[in-house]
Amino acid sequence: MLQILLITFPFFALVLCGYIAARRRMLPLEAIPGLNSFVLFFALPCMLYRFGSTTPLAQLLDGGVFFTWLLCALIMVGFAVAVSLNQRIRWNDASFGALVAAFPNTGFMGVPLLVALLGAQAAGPIIVTIVVDMVITTSLCIALSRLDGADEHGASKAVKNALKGVLANPMPWSILLGGVASAVSLKLPAPVMQTIGLLADAASPVALFTIGAVLARSQMLAAAHNHAPIPLSDYLPVAAIKLLLHPLLVLLVGAAAISLGMPLNKFALTVMVLVAALPSASNVSLLAERFGADNGRIARIILVSTAAAFVTFSLAVTLLT
Secondary structure (H helix, E strand, O other): OHHHHHHHHHHHHHHHHHHHHHHOOOOOHHHHHHHHHHHHHHHHHHHHHHHHHOOOHHHHOOHHHHHHHHHHHHHHHHHHHHHHOOOOOOHHHHHHHHHHHHOEOHHHHHHHHHHHHHOHHHHHHHHHHHHHHHHHHHHHHHHHHHHHHHHHHOHHHHHHHHHHHHHOOHHHHHHHHHHHHHHOOOOOOHHHHHHHHHHHHHHHHHHHHHHHHHHHHHHHHHHHOOOOOOOHHHOHHHHHHHHHHHHHHHHHHHHHHHHOOOOOOHHHHHHHHHHHOOOEOOHHHHHHHHOOOOHHHHHHHHHHHHHHHHHHHHHHHHHHO
């Protein structure tokens, strides 16, 4: 428990710093979209490119982990969208809510935490889950988020908007380019790699800082315009789905896959279940901001799942190891 606390404390501290900076107006509210753009189009793509380019290609091609994780992600997205859609929450908000239900905070929190708990051999399965979530799950949810225009403008217009949303997302492109660089052993010039490294190192702290600022801004804007507070039913169930249903689903599907003879070993399954037990990915808040979803709701899901994960993740580690 102390080891988990030592690793996760800085993430909480950075979110709190962003919250305080926005509440005290040390960070102008108008600057928050600029922070989002910096992370989405500069820092995060560089981090993902570096991650993909330095990972052996064989570790990215574990079919058992890939298809098991993909199936669970698709089930999670479908279920979360189905239980979220209502008069207030339409496709855009439901889709990004589904993304935080299916996408763990693997890159920013899971890699250092799980390697510290399980050893360096845990890195392989973790990498595969990141590839699925970054390239497929994220793109799927962005595509679904564009379906709000289907009733007003027709299905063809909605499909075009969905395709544009997928193609405009820089994250899958950056990790795919990194994978290609790894496959062909491409080495960029040292000054270029140093520039990429500087931007990549900024991704995690700026993203977490922005999460806190976004949460503070949503509260301040709601108070200024006398908006009703976000109902607990709009975000607490999604956080519970992420922390409880997701790891249970991965455990059951993975155990079934092993019993059917799929090439999935028990250690990889343990890693996958613990990845699923992580809180929601913080970068989803940046995407929600970019695509006009209710980012106050998304930020609350992320913060609730992160806080509750102190207990739920620790229990998962105890039960599985």
